[in-house]
Structure formats: C-alpha cells, structure tokens
Amino acid sequence: MNQEIHIIIEQDEQKNDSFILNQFDLKHDQLNFTSFVEVYSELENYNLQTVENSNEVAQFSSQCLQEIRSMFGSDQTIQKSLNYIRLSKRITKNKIENLVPIAIILTFSKSNSDNDIKRSKFNDPVPINYYVKAMEFISKNISTSNGKLMPMFYVFSENFEIAKNIFNNMANVYIIKSQNLSEVQQLQLMIKCQHFILSNNSLDWWAAFLSKNPGKIVIQPWYFPIKVHGQEQITTISQIFKTLNTQESWYSLNQFSINESPMIIKDQQNKEREQQPYQIYESQKVKEQINLDSFEVQIDQKSAIKTLIRQQHDKNIILKKTNLNEKQNQTNNGILVLSRFKKDGIGNQLFSYTAGFVLAQKLGYDFYLVDEVLDLKRERNFNEDSRDFMLNQFDLVYSKIISEKQAKQILSQGYETIGAKNYKDFFNNQTLPHSKNINLIGYFLNTQYFKNNPEQVKAMIRSDANLNKSNEYRIWKQQILKTMGVAVHFRIGDLANYYDNENRVISLTYQIRAMHFVADKIKEYSQEPPVFYIFSDDYNLVSKVFKNTENVVIVSNGTLKSVEELFLMMSCKHFILPTTSFSWWPAFASDYKHKIVVASEFDWPHQYDFENFQKPQSYPKMRDKTNFEMDRQSGWYVINQFVISFKPPSQIK
Known part of the structure; x- marks a missing residue:
C-alpha cells in the first residue's frame, strides 16, 4: 500500500471481549490497515483516540474497497461453531429453494450510561414499524423481479423473547439468538444474505457494505437519536455516515413515521428532509401519550x-x-x-x-x-x-x-x-x-x-348510555372523536397455547402492515392524518414496539375497564382486528361511512401450510369448544398474518 494512515486505538478495559481481528483473512500490511478498519467500522470493542485527516480516510476506503470486501467478507479463517455451520447451510440452501435470505438486526435498549457514549452512539432501539415497512418494501421489489421468489427474513436479536413476540407464527421469519453466536459469526451470516435492513448498529452496516451481491437492496433508518454529553439530539443518516461512506444506491426510511416509504438516499427529497431533521421526532414526543391529568372534559x-x-x-x-x-x-x-x-x-x-x-x-x-x-x-x-x-x-x-x-x-x-x-x-x-x-x-x-x-x-x-363511565373514559372518547382514529387491537395473553398447544397469537407485524395499508387508504378520501389508538392486554410489549412512532397512542395502560376500551374502539373510525370477538364487535357496529376494517385472513395456524407458504387444499378439523370462525364482513380487507409477501390485502366481496 502506498499510503499509510496512522491511528491509535486502545481496547476498552471495561469489556472482556476477546481480540477478534485475527479471525479475518487479513493481508500482509496488517497493523495500520487493520487499525483503520477497526475504527472505520466503529466496532464496540475499541475507543477511537485520534484520526489524522478524515479526507484521507474516505479516499483510502474508496481505493481499497475491493480489498476490504475480500478480507472481511470471507469466513475461511473464523472460528466456526456447530450452530454457525448449521445456519450457514440453511441460508445457502434458501438461495437454491427460491427463498431470498434477508438480514435484519433487531435492536432493543442497551445500557445508556455515560460510559457507553463513546463506545456506541446509537442507543435507542429502532421502532418495529421501520422494520416491517422495510420488509414489505423488499418483498415487493423481489416479486417484481421474479414472482416465484419468496423473502426469508433472518432476524438477529439479543432479546429472543421480544423478537419471538413480535414475529410470532411467521412462516418466512427465522429468529437467530445473537447470544449463541460471536459478533464475527453474526457478521458472516449476514453477509451470506442477499438484502439488508439496517438498524442503528454498525455491525449490520458492515454486512451490507461487504456484501458482493450486485442487486442488493439496503434500507437504513433516516434519523438517529444520539447522546452527546448526556443530552439526546437528533441527527440524520447522511451526517452520521459521512465517514462510513454510505452508498447512494441504498435506501433510507423515516423510522418514526407510519406514512412514509423508503427512498433512494441521493433523492432530493432526502435533502429537503435533512433541513428539518427534528420535526417528525419531536412531534412524536408531544403525542407519545395523552396526559390525562392535564385534561378536562369540555362540552362542545x-x-x-x-x-x-x-x-x-x-x-x-x-x-x-x-x-x-x-x-x-x-x-x-x-x-x-x-x-x-x-x-x-x-x-x-x-x-x-x-x-x-x-x-x-x-x-x-x-x-x-x-x-x-x-x-x-x-x-x-x-x-x-x-x-x-x-x-x-x-x-x-x-x-x-x-x-x-x-x-x-x-x-x-x-x-x-x-x-x-x-x-x-x-x-x-x-x-x-x-x-x-x-x-x-x-x-x-x-x-x-x-x-x-x-x-x-x-x-x-353502539350505545354507551348504560356504561358506568370513568372520567378517564370521557377524556379518551373526547380525544378520539376529534381525530381520524384507527383502533388497533393486539391480543397476546390467552391466545398462546389456547388449545391443544396451538399458539393462536398473531405476529405484531400483521397489525403494523395493516396500519400502513389503512394510512394509504385514508388518503383516498381525506387529507387528515390517521391517529392509531393501540388497545392491548400487554402494555409492556406494545409500549416497546411503538416507542417513538409518530401518530401512535397507547390507550391500554391498565387503568381503563375492559368494557370501556371496547366502547373507545367504537369511537374510532377504522379498525384493525386480530382473531378475537372482542374487537370484532366495534368494527361490526360502527356506522362510519368510510370505515376501513382489516382482519387476519386465517383463524388458526393449522389452516396455513408454513413449509410451502400457501393455504393447503385441506386441513384437519381441529377440536375447538368455541368453533371460532371470525365472520369477515363484505367490504372488509384481509391480510395473511403468517407471511410477509408482496401480495396486497384482498377485499371481501
């Protein structure tokens, strides 16, 4: 190499992570080059002390792009566990079976102490809405190129239980426990995938950057909440990744919005977005939760x-x-x-x-x-x-x-x-x-x-004349009636292992996809933005899933009566239903002229062929004391809750 870049790094003594660079297929000039790449990736094992001339860094990375991909994109020298070998074979096999492997890192809150600020700027988890929107986008692009292909999403997550709750009963989602793999193994498994949905984590950025797939689709968040001297600030993808040489052909997606879609990074609209980087995020801070204590019921x-x-x-x-x-x-x-x-x-x-x-x-x-x-x-x-x-x-x-x-x-x-x-x-x-x-x-x-x-x-x-109304109910009802309210019901608890160990819980991705669909349908007759009111029996889960998501308000906080929540759903104009009769009634009883109702396509998992991604010609009649079959009304829409694919919701005639 003709040019040297001198970088001083030191290992974080507070961490016990072992030295990992010896697991890559590095070239002869190891010391300076290796040090550069370690800082360049912002891997969490090290703290950067000084970098001389950032312009030279960008020029250096451009000149050495192919060499970087060759050295860090190979798994020949890494330590391979049995779990890594099994997953590697699975991903490779997918490509032969017309399944398209897509890598996702699902991040949730880590330590946000001051000691972590230098080591990792990106502390806040990316809202799940972002991942689902990106999954839909890639699915559509894959089907456009070849209608026979099916996306297979590999989710890398440190919190397996939350990931399982989010992607419950999904045929084309495979959850990988990050704890069972080293970071190097995770990186190499991601590189084997064909497309990438990035989080606010530098590890998956490297996987997308090192991938040699010429047709790869890469989607990354647009806004980044970061902490500087303990204070939260918002910055944009272009500002964060200037030193990381973000590719102009990649896509960015506003992770805080239900309404927006991914767009090419070099797009002029992104430049306009960059001029006001705080607007969407800060507006959510106001809408994150209604302050019931400060409200008074006012008679209009x-x-x-x-x-x-x-x-x-x-x-x-x-x-x-x-x-x-x-x-x-x-x-x-x-x-x-x-x-x-x-x-x-x-x-x-x-x-x-x-x-x-x-x-x-x-x-x-x-x-x-x-x-x-x-x-x-x-x-x-x-x-x-x-x-x-x-x-x-x-x-x-x-x-x-x-x-x-x-x-x-x-x-x-x-x-x-x-x-x-x-x-x-x-x-x-x-x-x-x-x-x-x-x-x-x-x-x-x-x-x-x-x-x-x-x-x-x-x-x-519909009538709540006999309802024993709390003041909180009156406040919520008044608030909901003022908006383009969409009732979104998440039912978790008693659907799991409901009968014969058959888990009837619906993946949260179903409701989020339905939210995207309803937001688009509302635009056909109104310019008023929707407000999604979340009703659920699992407040902790939905509060994590919808943290920092624009126009989403969680109603179920444990203080309202269940019957009050049913009537509050009825105050909404549109409805997104799981397989339950509780929220079916508000959707059925509503007489709003333009109401949009989205229901799941299937009542039970055994009604879907998870291996072949289709509805089977026949399935066994399961014994069920309730004989539950949701009556999906004419004009309602249904979404296949077991697979994320390119197919749009279908309307019942």
Whole structure:
C-alpha cells in the first residue's frame, strides 16, 4: 500500500471481549490497515483516540474497497461453531429453494450510561414499524423481479423473547439468538444474505457494505437519536455516515413515521428532509401519550347535540323493531333464560345475547339475563382479564336481569336446554320448545342469527348510555372523536397455547402492515392524518414496539375497564382486528361511512401450510369448544398474518 494512515486505538478495559481481528483473512500490511478498519467500522470493542485527516480516510476506503470486501467478507479463517455451520447451510440452501435470505438486526435498549457514549452512539432501539415497512418494501421489489421468489427474513436479536413476540407464527421469519453466536459469526451470516435492513448498529452496516451481491437492496433508518454529553439530539443518516461512506444506491426510511416509504438516499427529497431533521421526532414526543391529568372534559355544544341525535336515532331503531312481549305470541308467557360459561369474555357474551334476543323475539318469550355477580359478596371485576357479566353495561333490550339463584328457581319448574348444536333447529322453526322455559347456554359465534335485523343489533351495541363511565373514559372518547382514529387491537395473553398447544397469537407485524395499508387508504378520501389508538392486554410489549412512532397512542395502560376500551374502539373510525370477538364487535357496529376494517385472513395456524407458504387444499378439523370462525364482513380487507409477501390485502366481496 502506498499510503499509510496512522491511528491509535486502545481496547476498552471495561469489556472482556476477546481480540477478534485475527479471525479475518487479513493481508500482509496488517497493523495500520487493520487499525483503520477497526475504527472505520466503529466496532464496540475499541475507543477511537485520534484520526489524522478524515479526507484521507474516505479516499483510502474508496481505493481499497475491493480489498476490504475480500478480507472481511470471507469466513475461511473464523472460528466456526456447530450452530454457525448449521445456519450457514440453511441460508445457502434458501438461495437454491427460491427463498431470498434477508438480514435484519433487531435492536432493543442497551445500557445508556455515560460510559457507553463513546463506545456506541446509537442507543435507542429502532421502532418495529421501520422494520416491517422495510420488509414489505423488499418483498415487493423481489416479486417484481421474479414472482416465484419468496423473502426469508433472518432476524438477529439479543432479546429472543421480544423478537419471538413480535414475529410470532411467521412462516418466512427465522429468529437467530445473537447470544449463541460471536459478533464475527453474526457478521458472516449476514453477509451470506442477499438484502439488508439496517438498524442503528454498525455491525449490520458492515454486512451490507461487504456484501458482493450486485442487486442488493439496503434500507437504513433516516434519523438517529444520539447522546452527546448526556443530552439526546437528533441527527440524520447522511451526517452520521459521512465517514462510513454510505452508498447512494441504498435506501433510507423515516423510522418514526407510519406514512412514509423508503427512498433512494441521493433523492432530493432526502435533502429537503435533512433541513428539518427534528420535526417528525419531536412531534412524536408531544403525542407519545395523552396526559390525562392535564385534561378536562369540555362540552362542545355542537358535538353534544350530534351525540344526542345519534343516541335517539339508535334508540328509535331498537324500539321500532323490538317486539318482546308486545306484538307477537302475546299469550305465550314462557321464559328464555340466558346462562353462560364463566370464562366468556365480553365478545362472546354479546354473541350469546344476540342469539337469545333473536330467539326470544321469535318465540315471544320473556328474556332473562343471568348475572352471577349478584349472588357473590364482591364488586364486579372490570379488569382486562375479567370474565364477569358485563351485559348490563350495554343499552340492550331484555325483560330483566336475575341472579343464578333466581334462575335455578325458574328452571326448577321444568325447562329445555338449547345449545349451539340444536339452536339452528329452533331458529329455523324446525323444532318447537317442549317446555315453557328455555335455558340457553353455549357459544353462538354466528352472525347469521341476526342477519335479518343487523341495524337493530348494531344500535344496541353502539350505545354507551348504560356504561358506568370513568372520567378517564370521557377524556379518551373526547380525544378520539376529534381525530381520524384507527383502533388497533393486539391480543397476546390467552391466545398462546389456547388449545391443544396451538399458539393462536398473531405476529405484531400483521397489525403494523395493516396500519400502513389503512394510512394509504385514508388518503383516498381525506387529507387528515390517521391517529392509531393501540388497545392491548400487554402494555409492556406494545409500549416497546411503538416507542417513538409518530401518530401512535397507547390507550391500554391498565387503568381503563375492559368494557370501556371496547366502547373507545367504537369511537374510532377504522379498525384493525386480530382473531378475537372482542374487537370484532366495534368494527361490526360502527356506522362510519368510510370505515376501513382489516382482519387476519386465517383463524388458526393449522389452516396455513408454513413449509410451502400457501393455504393447503385441506386441513384437519381441529377440536375447538368455541368453533371460532371470525365472520369477515363484505367490504372488509384481509391480510395473511403468517407471511410477509408482496401480495396486497384482498377485499371481501
């Protein structure tokens, strides 16, 4: 080499990492060249003391590009563990099987102490929204070049549990435990991939830089939160990577925004973005969470009048069509008692109610609802995991609410049990009751039972007139109604290992893809930006996933009642649903003219062929006591929750 660059480095004594440069296939002039590359990569084992002439560094890297890739892109001299060999063969095999391997480093919070500032500038985790948007973008580009190719995403993560929660039940995502591999092994595995989604970590930058794939797609975050003397600042990709020689053919993506798409780095729009690098990030700081303590419920007279008109309209619909004990079979004084399984949540309770309501109308029976809490010496449990009776919180039509003891007294006079299996016979008038009293109990997840009067059912479900409202609920409702609200439901807990060890949890990537889709669809009729309201039974997880994501507000913080959250969903204009009846009801009951509803395509993992990435011609009928099948309504959209591919959501006709 004709030119030398003198660099002084020292190993961080606070770290026990072993010397790793001897694992690369370095050339003869090792000392100065090796030192340069170590600083150039900003690997976390060392601290930079001095670099003479940064212009010479850039010139040096340009001249030696091929030599750098040759030396650091080879795994011939690295220590190969059995795990590394297995993963290396898997990635190589993918290329033969029309699977396109794509490398991702999933970063989550590390130590942010002052001692770490010199060692690593990039401390904040990149929002998951960024990764999913990049995954969609690469999938689309791959399919454009060859429709037979399927992306396979290799996720390198130090936090395996969080990565597993995010990418749960994904057919084309493979999670690699970073703890089981050295940094050098991780680097070499990434280099074997064909495309790259970069984080705020220099290791994956090196993988993309060293890759020899001429058609590689590289996406990296646009903004970088960094800490300087303990103070958080925001800088842009071009400023951070001036010394790292970022390639102009790579893409950058605003990681804080739901609405933006990747763009080529040399694009003029990026230069315009660079002029105001703080705008998007700082706006999120304001919207990160609503400060409930500083809000007061303010009565907007026009809004109040609209609400009253709406409530009266719904009430008229209910009363106009209700004929319980009034119009037909007036001589029949039979009683239909709606009992329930104690594990029923609110969604299932509403389905049971509608089945009983419709049947009571048909038969002309009195309609009694059984509330087991009336017999208990405790208050009603309104927590998120509560399975207490909640139908009294809705503006429903029934004869009366009775206790379990009262129900037993009524049924002791003789009764007939109707469940999910024989309900249709009575509903279709094929069978008449043999007793004056009916005990209705079971799972009735079927909208066909109220297909003749859906508007009446919707009106009853929409009304919060009977809801025991907290002040926090009133504040949230007022806030949501002012915005282009999108209800996004994440259900985690009780879907895992729900039945026969079949994990029905949906990957969080599904909801995020749906958020991207809804944001684009809203633009077709409105310029108002969407605000995504997050409802979930796992606050800790969603708060990490959506940290620093623009226009995303987490509602479920453990202080609202579960039934209040259902009504707050109903205040939104658009809906993104997992496989659960809880959020199905707000989407169904909403009468917003332009509402967009996105649902998952499948109810169960066994309904999808994970090996061949397709819906199987047939699949075994799994035993499920609820017979759960989400009724996806005409006009709704569905997304395959098990694979990230180029296919856009399809609309149900």
